[in-house]
Amino acid sequence: MFNGQSHLASVADFRLAAQRALPRMVYDFIDGGGGQETTIANNRAALDDKRLICSGPYDVDNRDQRVTLFGKTYTTPVIIGPTGLAGLAWPWAEALLSRVAGDIGIPYVMSMASTCSQEEVIAENGQTNWAQLYLMRDRTLSDRVVDKAEALGFEALEVTVDNPAIGVRLRDVRNGFSVPMKWTPRKMFSLAAHPGWSLRMARSGPPTLKLLSDILGDRRTDTLAEMFQDQIDSSITWDDIAKLRDRWKKPLIVKGLLDARHVAKALELGVDGVVISNHGGRQLDGAVATIDVLPDFVREARGRLTILIDSGFRTGSDVARALALGADAVQLGRAPLYALAAGGEPALRHCLNCIREELDMAQGMMGAAHIGDFRSDMVFGYPPSPATPGKPSDVARIAR
Numbered sequence: 001m002f003n004g005q006s007h008l009a010s011v012a013d014f015r016l017a018a019q020r021a022l023p024r025m026v027y028d029f030i031d032g033g034g035g036q037e038t039t040i041a042n043n044r045a046a047l048d049d050k051r052l053i054c055s056g057p058y059d060v061d062n063r064d065q066r067v068t069l070f071g072k073t074y075t076t077p078v079i080i081g082p083t084g085l086a087g088l089a090w091p092w093a094e095a096l097l098s099r100v101a102g103d104i105g106i107p108y109v110m111s112m113a114s115t116c117s118q119e120e121v122i123a124e125n126g127q128t129n130w131a132q133l134y135l136m137r138d139r140t141l142s143d144r145v146v147d148k149a150e151a152l153g154f155e156a157l158e159v160t161v162d163n164p165a166i167g168v169r170l171r172d173v174r175n176g177f178s179v180p181m182k183w184t185p186r187k188m189f190s191l192a193a194h195p196g197w198s199l200r201m202a203r204s205g206p207p208t209l210k211l212l213s214d215i216l217g218d219r220r221t222d223t224l225a226e227m228f229q230d231q232i233d234s235s236i237t238w239d240d241i242a243k244l245r246d247r248w249k250k251p252l253i254v255k256g257l258l259d260a261r262h263v264a265k266a267l268e269l270g271v272d273g274v275v276i277s278n279h280g281g282r283q284l285d286g287a288v289a290t291i292d293v294l295p296d297f298v299r300e301a302r303g304r305l306t307i308l309i310d311s312g313f314r315t316g317s318d319v320a321r322a323l324a325l326g327a328d329a330v331q332l333g334r335a336p337l338y339a340l341a342a343g344g345e346p347a348l349r350h351c352l353n354c355i356r357e358e359l360d361m362a363q364g365m366m367g368a369a370h371i372g373d374f375r376s377d378m379v380f381g382y383p384p385s386p387a388t389p390g391k392p393s394d395v396a397r398i399a400r
């Protein structure tokens with residue numbers, strides 16, 4: 001149990017606690033989205049719209065959340081996704097995210113905009129780290145990240161393709177958010193109003209884009225963040241993914257797809273997995289909710305591709321919705337950051353445990369003793385899942 005704030009019982013609680021703990025511009029950077037934030041609203045509405053069918057009796061006495069992704073078994077179908085500048089939520093954030101993921105037995109995807117180095121992350125957990133990649137205009141720079149990730153033992157590579165343009169986050173514009181921070185009297189006042197956070201940052205020093213500065217080396221400029229944005233390539237094509245496939249021999253995952261017609265190309269190039277994502281609503285305002293396109297991906301992939309999903313997932317019931325509609329696992333973006341901001345490592349463990357318990361409850365109520373037992377006809381209005389080798393048929397499940 002999370003000692004300090006055991007009254008926090010769900011991601012929604014951690015979000016409120018984060019709002020109280022963080023200066024406004026930091027909270028808004030984490031919580032905010034692109035434009036009018038319609039995509040964030042779409043994600044939530046679409047998830048809420050998937051009503052789950054629970055209709056026992058079921059024998060679910062022995063429930064199990066284990067899931068196998070890319071040949072490795074994890075304890076629960078939840079992944080800590082990549083979030084840049086996580087060190088703004090809590091010092092040493094990426095190292096803590098990696099440590100906790102390793103202890104729990106779930107993957108952690110380290111962002112390329114990390115405030116820890118790749119070595120620091122690997123030192124915490126040598127087993128369940130994946131690396132996230134932005135392709136840079138100067139490909140020698142992104143190649144360096146890939147090669148180092150391979151040498152250090154990162155187990156999978158997630159290449160993000162949904163930022164050919166950077167989403168305009170109006171909260172950040174209004175707050176004058178920048179890295180490094182430019183101090184105004186209003187921001188100084190906000191620091192004084194959040195002494196816990198300010199003290200932690202004063203002790204650890206302001207977070208910087210450490211992974212990137214390691215790579216840019218002497219190209220470093222005053223505003224590393226701007227350099228980063230200038231360097232992110234706006235002309236990525238499937239040819240680049242093909243080249244990456246040649247370079248990176250371990251599981252390769254493409255993050256940021258919303259159109260299932262890309263599945264054929266991903267399969268043709270030997271990509272191992274996709275993350276259906278709208279970047280948590282931080283990029284295009286008005287984008288489709290990921291859960292709504294998930295069944296199309298499942299239909300196209302026919303079990304030949306690992307299907308991961310993110311954007312808006314907050315509860316075990318949300319995870320159950322994705323599993324029922326055919327996802328292999330769910331990535332979390334903001335939820336772990338809310339938890340870190342609320343109380344560091346213990347809060348993060350507690351938050352992930354809340355989601356795991358919520359999923360366990362959903363498994364019990366929905367008759368899915370094993371993760372592979374989730375089927376699409378457990379969502380109101382959806383037809384039964386197509387037969388998949390190794391999964392019990394719907395008839396068998398009901399009759400059990």
Ligand SMILES: Cc1cc2nc3c(=O)[nH]c(=O)nc-3n(C[C@H](O)[C@H](O)[C@H](O)COP(=O)(O)O)c2cc1C
Pocket residue numbers: 029030031081082083084085111112113132160255277278279280281282310311312313331332333334335
């Ligand atoms: C503060 C923050 C930073 C992020 N940085 C990255 C990043 O560096 N690379 C990336 O691929 N996605 C990044 N994302 C997107 C997440 O990986 C994920 O797609 C999204 O947050 C999922 O939605 P959720 O926050 O509603 O769970 C970031 C998200 C947040 C909230």
